Amino acid sequence: MSAPATAPGNGRGDERDFFLPDFCAARAVLAIVLIAALLGFVLALARQSTADGFWFDLARTTAFLLWAGLLCAAVLCRARPWLAGKALQPGIAWSLTLMVGTIAGLSEVVYLLGRLWTARLGSPSAILPDAHWRFVLPNILIATVVGALALRYFYVSQQWRRSVELEARARIHALQARIRPHFLFNSMNTIAALTRSNPAQAEEAIEDLADLFRVSLNDARAQITLEEEVEIARTYQRIEQLRLGDRLQVRWNVADLPPRSIVPSLLLQPLLENAIGHGIEPLPQGGIVDVRGRLDGATIVLEVTNPTPARTQSPSRRGNRMALENIRQRMELAFPGRAAVEVDDAEGRYTVRLRFPRVGDGPAPGTPARPDGVTPRS
């Protein structure tokens, strides 16, 4: 059974899908420090302190807010795995309770410090509060209101992120899952012809077609090894070879590729399909497709080159652009900001070049969803 490694969460249990951000992350801590400083400034301004008292008030307020913010972050950070296990509404209620409780506790400690100061020095401190409830109660109320607003914000932005991601995933899936009907029916026709003239070849063609469709029906984000990806492209070539005969020649030059490197599936095969569909099929005499792969430092470079027929019809160009856009999106998803698709269209040769980082060499732990059926052939 080829269940994807991470099933989309049903709202429970999956920490990555939880609406609270990870407060332990450096970025989150920095954001809290900044927000505390700004909020302290705003509050000091709003109290319209005298010119003399302004800096004093600012320092006092900011110091308290910094403590409050960082403590809340620490508490929520520790409680996050536990909160993520709750359903949505109890999760929100508990988060709010934890924040309000933390602030109440902090206020109480600060008040006690003030008491201690007064007891030691005989006179109340200017910095620390002296009135108990006039200090603690407003803090609890502010914490409730601000905490509720913050939770609402986290929830809405997480929903937004999630819908954007789902949309992107759906679009990519729709692009990839489109089984080229022309290819399917042509292959069926070839197999129908072979079943009588060459049953062994027909059998092999059916196996190849099955392998190809298994990969194509897989999760759009499935990752496989480069070796497997090359094998899928070769499987595809075998089927097309039956149909096109001598008109199709593919020169493979992929020995330098790291075989265990991890790539999104169906990266090379669509390039080969385009090269054959737009470069070879329109030529009555056929032509040569070059598939080259090399390692450029830590970057893998994959190149597919085909001859360009004199008259290129517009629909095929559109199909080509769509396939390239699909590959670009999936590479971006797999290697954010580190992958590139380049196109050279010069002197009768059309080349598509993919550049992406070499990753996951070796057994590659935690690689999701490998297609079961793809076994490298000898």
Add this chain to the structure above:
Amino acid sequence: MDESKTTLVGAEKLRALIVDDEAPARERLRRLLEEIDEVMVVGEAVNGMEALERCAALDPDLVLLDVRMPGMDGVETARHLGTLEEPPAVIFTTAYDEYALAAFETEAVGYLLKPVRREKLARAVRHAARLAAPQLTRLAEQSQLGRRRTQVCARLGEQLRLVPVEDVLYFNAGQKYVTMRHRGGRELIDESLRALEQEFAPDFIRIHRNSLVARRYVHSVERSAEGHLFLRLTEGEETLQVSRRHAAEALRQIRTGH
């Protein structure tokens, strides 16, 4: 049309030509056709040009034409076949072509989906009909295939003479026929200048009521002592007159074209 059908289902066997660029597809069609009593396969062709040659040599009654072929596609091939004195009946075959299928339906043209079923093939063979030229033109427009021919066809008696469109210098309409001047000589064709203009715009420019010139062969524009405009071509010695009515538009197209 009725006449053609009666001749097709005669006592003698139908002589069929198979046209497909893929060997397994030809092989399978041949095997299926050989199982149908009324039919005899007389030959195969791997593309449109070869199909036209084989038709001239073998004079088949029926042509099974693949729609997607390199060079000249099936619909264009059918258009050229349609200009023959006695064109063969045509059945198109395709694995999958949305536009072509819709066009075949609306024009009631015989077609088969690959992989072809034996019963459907037998039925199509019995009902195969010759296609009329206007029907083929409409088919080309609707199917988005062969809409703009790669070759222009001239007929010399029973022979077809195909001239690549890029070799044509100009078309000139005479009293009855249109003369096609090309790099290899000149040919009479049975087509209207208006239809040619529509099909081959913007590569051909109307410069006169009776002439259509290929933009790529325009060398220069000259003005005679009387003030008439003439085009000199990069091939051949002759000059072509540009009429006053077409001058402005023709000159604009010549200038912006390059």
